Amino acid sequence: MTARLGLRLPGRTKKERKPLGPYGRVGKAVEELDERLGIAKGGKTFLDKIFPDHWSFMLGEIALYTFVILLATGVFLTLYYVPSSALTIYNGPYKPLDGQLVSQAFASTMDLSFTVRAGLLMRQMHHWACDIFVGAIVLHMARVFFTGAFRKPRELNWTIGITMLILSILNGFIGYSLPDDVISGTGIRIAYSILLSIPVVGSYLAFFLFGGNFPGTSIIPRFYVLHVLIIPAVLAGLLGAHLFLLVRQKHTQFPGPGKTERNVVGSPMYPVFMAKTTGFLFMISGVVALLATFFQVNPIWQFGQYRASIISYAVQPDWYMGWLDGALRVMPSWEFVGWGHTIPFNVFLPAIIFPGIIFNICYAWPAIERRYTKDNLLHNLLDRPRDRPKRTAAGAAMLGLLSTLFVASATDVLANFFKISLNTVLVSMRVLTVIVPVIAYFLTYKICKELQAVPGAGKRKVVNVVRMTEDGEYVATPVAPPQELADHELDAEPVPELIEEDAPVGAVAAAAAARGRPGNVGTSSVRTVPR
Amino acid sequence: MSDHPTEHGPSRTPVPMPTSASWSDPHMQPAARHPAFVERLIGFTFVVGLLSFCAFGAAYWQNWAPWALGLTLGAGMLFVGTGITAWGKYLMPRGPFVEERHVLQSSTQDVEAFTNALVERGATPVKRRKVLGGILGAGMGVFGIVLAFPLLRSLGPLPKNTLATTDWKAGSYLVDQSGNRISQYAYAVGSILTVFPEGWEDQDRGQAVDQTILVHLEAEGPIKGMPAGRSTWTPAGYVAYSKICTHAGCPVGLFERELGLLICPCHQSMFKLAEGAIPIFGPAPRPLPQLPLSIDADGYLYASAGYDQPVGPGYWERP
Numbered sequence: 058m059t060a061r062l063g064l065r066l067p068g069r070t071k072k073e074r075k076p077l078g079p080y081g082r083v084g085k086a087v088e089e090l091d092e093r094l095g096i097a098k099g100g101k102t103f104l105d106k107i108f109p110d111h112w113s114f115m116l117g118e119i120a121l122y123t124f125v126i127l128l129a130t131g132v133f134l135t136l137y138y139v140p141s142s143a144l145t146i147y148n149g150p151y152k153p154l155d156g157q158l159v160s161q162a163f164a165s166t167m168d169l170s171f172t173v174r175a176g177l178l179m180r181q182m183h184h185w186a187c188d189i190f191v192g193a194i195v196l197h198m199a200r201v202f203f204t205g206a207f208r209k210p211r212e213l214n215w216t217i218g219i220t221m222l223i224l225s226i227l228n229g230f231i232g233y234s235l236p237d238d239v240i241s242g243t244g245i246r247i248a249y250s251i252l253l254s255i256p257v258v259g260s261y262l263a264f265f266l267f268g269g270n271f272p273g274t275s276i277i278p279r280f281y282v283l284h285v286l287i288i289p290a291v292l293a294g295l296l297g298a299h300l301f302l303l304v305r306q307k308h309t310q311f312p313g314p315g316k317t318e319r320n321v322v323g324s325p326m327y328p329v330f331m332a333k334t335t336g337f338l339f340m341i342s343g344v345v346a347l348l349a350t351f352f353q354v355n356p357i358w359q360f361g362q363y364r365a366s367i368i369s370y371a372v373q374p375d376w377y378m379g380w381l382d383g384a385l386r387v388m389p390s391w392e393f394v395g396w397g398h399t400i401p402f403n404v405f406l407p408a409i410i411f412p413g414i415i416f417n418i419c420y421a422w423p424a425i426e427r428r429y430t431k432d433n434l435l436h437n438l439l440d441r442p443r444d445r446p447k448r449t450a451a452g453a454a455m456l457g458l459l460s461t462l463f464v465a466s467a468t469d470v471l472a473n474f475f476k477i478s479l480n481t482v483l484v485s486m487r488v489l490t491v492i493v494p495v496i497a498y499f500l501t502y503k504i505c506k507e508l509q510a511v512p513g514a515g516k517r518k519v520v521n522v523v524r525m526t527e528d529g530e531y532v533a534t535p536v537a538p539p540q541e542l543a544d545h546e547l548d549a550e551p552v553p554e555l556i557e558e559d560a561p562v563g564a565v566a567a568a569a570a571a572r573g574r575p576g577n578v579g580t581s582s583v584r585t586v587p588r
Numbered sequence: 589m590s591d592h593p594t595e596h597g598p599s600r601t602p603v604p605m606p607t608s609a610s611w612s613d614p615h616m617q618p619a620a621r622h623p624a625f626v627e628r629l630i631g632f633t634f635v636v637g638l639l640s641f642c643a644f645g646a647a648y649w650q651n652w653a654p655w656a657l658g659l660t661l662g663a664g665m666l667f668v669g670t671g672i673t674a675w676g677k678y679l680m681p682r683g684p685f686v687e688e689r690h691v692l693q694s695s696t697q698d699v700e701a702f703t704n705a706l707v708e709r710g711a712t713p714v715k716r717r718k719v720l721g722g723i724l725g726a727g728m729g730v731f732g733i734v735l736a737f738p739l740l741r742s743l744g745p746l747p748k749n750t751l752a753t754t755d756w757k758a759g760s761y762l763v764d765q766s767g768n769r770i771s772q773y774a775y776a777v778g779s780i781l782t783v784f785p786e787g788w789e790d791q792d793r794g795q796a797v798d799q800t801i802l803v804h805l806e807a808e809g810p811i812k813g814m815p816a817g818r819s820t821w822t823p824a825g826y827v828a829y830s831k832i833c834t835h836a837g838c839p840v841g842l843f844e845r846e847l848g849l850l851i852c853p854c855h856q857s858m859f860k861l862a863e864g865a866i867p868i869f870g871p872a873p874r875p876l877p878q879l880p881l882s883i884d885a886d887g888y889l890y891a892s893a894g895y896d897q898p899v900g901p902g903y904w905e906r907p
Contacts, residue, residue: 107687177654178661210692243838243854246796250837253751253903260747260903268744270751271796271837275744307689315686322686324676329683332676339669343662350658365796366765366782366831368841368853385836385871386855392873392902401902403871404836437689469856479856480869549686553609556616 109323119193140281181349242363383465446505457497619682633671640664760785
């Protein structure tokens, strides 16, 4: 504009522009942003944030990244899925169902599987990611439990985590109800009966959720809105809170030389952890894609459209619902009838009260333990499970109970596979449900106590050289660890404030020389396991 | 443990002063013993990943089989991911690095100031005006209750008597899924089929509530062993029960012919057909309700009455 008018503003020639500093455009951008938002100080702290290295800390990352995959593939699915029970004629490439009367939900899922490009892959990835997601949450929770990471000050994050687990299980169930095939419809029917079983308000809850008597036409669109909007939004909010608390309270770490209650030792956020975790996101996505490619889940075309009077053999839910299905199966047929009312304890106890008790124990555990141990201190160093035998045994009992019920959800399949009577299988599962937790408790307690009694159990052994003397006697002499093991025994240092740019050429050679310098090799071992 | 936590004691692990480091500092060295070799390896994974992504693009464009899409996408992400992870693990500063944990707890003054503001500045002026607060509280309470109506009550009708009724009534003809009436001569002994009351066979409600399982159990009726008062319910050896399990509502669809049992595939409740469908095993608490049958002059089966009790699983209002 100014140039066209032939004007020239004073002091605005190109040559006089302030030169970029030593950090180039990045430096300029940081400066501009910092003037407005003050990002430099917090940003540096963020880049310096230390992440301790331990394989078990990756379990939470798996959950996080499968959630990312769920969101990405889920968005793809919403573009094609039609949440409607309205009936339509299926006309598609899958000939066995061609011309059949199906719901639009079922028809659109069929189209996703057969017609939409990469639709089947996305469906399968979504389902696989969900199965891995819930599994990773459970393992992550077990890690947090057995190492005592839930203790003060992290009780709130433990609570948020359990809430996310419950929501994930719920959303998984709702998600596999959406295709409206025989298996998922049967699941919805059981859920309806479970709601009905609640005393006093049960039938009202069921009618309000389903918009009337089962099945109605409201449940698919309502489940859809819960599945793609409400529950994911709550989950995302809780996830944000979970990560915020993690950053604010910093990671826990296992005890070791140089590691204290007041520091964190590990890799810095930038660039080391960022690279590792980004790579991990891609690796998990790759594994999910390969699982989705080569292992089929939920082939709805084999099941067909849901009709309330149609049922299939071996009706099993997704794995994370198995313990509830198992509880429904092993429960005796108790039903209270009197004073003009019925309370179906055979459904109400295993499907409502039992999971309620389980999750409430989980919620209350930090408080229970604090009451029992009178320990009100802040903890940042983790426990070894063996050092807390009662907690570890209690956790093993819980896992024992849930695993037994999980197995019990396959009574019919077990009976068929092993050619034994269904009655025998069921009665055995009832007995096992009671005794497995007890055995698991005492066995785990005993193992913990035994491990405590063995000094150095589980530690890396010192290398010994055994020689036979001339008299035939054997003599073992411990030898110093080889140089490449000693390489890693550096003392932890703070992340440097500034890195001086010395000649990167030959840096590797210089480093090799530096490694030999005794002054830089600490006595303590931070990484006990070398690469 | 040597450094067990103390609440906020003076003993604090000294963290060294901010430092500057050069690339020759051992902490800044790559963890790999042979970085050049690792570099080549990572380069290889990136190249394979790049090619896989190209192949995925081609597969998508050309609409290849789903397995080709999945293989190329999965392999691409796995290789690229492995490469990036290895880059971070082997070629970046090996550390270890340490940072201090900050005490999150505020100072006593800050806590006091905050609590004071909450209690004195915030609450006391409110406490002095109890009437105002009361009215506001009542208003909010009413608002909450009113809000519950659209959120809950409008979602569905009241159950009323719906759960206790079906569309079966005296004189309802039995029809199959396609709406054809059932002739007593059409089915051999040992046959089983799902039937509905005429006119309701193709509707959701009919499917869900009225579904009834009809079994030609014996050549001659009435069937012996049926509960008292049901001697006329099983003409010509036919017997009909509600197909909805009294446990969790699944269709009781498995027929064990030799033992004369109906089995629910969901949770394996077993019902004895010849004895009024009493549950002999599993979590079902009650027999399946029985539909009394009659045969008209042309040999077609019809219900001589509706169900005498609510079908399906138990609920609070069930008598």
